[in-house]
Amino acid sequence: MSDAHNALITQFYTAFQRLDADAMAACYTEDVVFSDPAFGELRGRDVGDMWRMLTTRAKDFSLTFDNVRSDDRSGGAHWVATYLFSATGNTVVNDIQARFVLRDGKICEHHDSFDLWRWSRQALGTKGLLLGWTPLVKNAVRAQANKGLKAFQASR
Structure with a gap:
């Protein structure tokens, strides 16, 4: 167990609880x-x-988080985000497992895993229930997420 890495992961999620994205980004390496x-x-x-x-x-x-753990090079945590999905107005409770690769006191890799079908059933309603497991919906979710990111970046 690495106390410094546990503190870094805790710092990341505490910033997330405050919706402080700049503090979250400061936990990453430039090449994350x-x-x-x-x-x-x-x-x-x-x-x-x-x-x-x-x-x-x-x-x-x-947001809640727990099970923060780490060693000299890697770490992980469990977190749950609850929010209103703006496209539909549906409440989503997303249960996520995170794993990290750590370097020089920062996060250089961050991999979140969650059940996209479960997420789509909550976020998209009936469409997500019926089609959320299909590659078509998975690809559409990814395309929409990345389109939103590019539009956000262009507006800044």
Whole structure:
């Protein structure tokens, strides 16, 4: 167990609870790699911008985290985000497992895993229930997420 790395991961999620994307991004290396089922893989500046976009748009947001753990090179945590999905007005409770690769006191890789079908059933309603498990919806979710990120970046 690495106390410094546990503190870094705790710092990241505490900033997330405050919707402080700049403080979250400060926990990453400049060449960070992020992945999750919604955005796919993002790198570098795009990762911080993703958090800036998500925290700026957050409605009825809350976050809990636990099971923070780490060693000299890696770590992980469990977190649950509850929020209003703006496209449909549906409440989503997203249960996520995170794993990290750590370097020089920062996060250089961040990989979030969650059940995209479960997320789509909550976020998209009946469409997500019926089609959320299909590659068509998975690809559409990813395309929409990345389109939103590019539009957010262009507006800044």
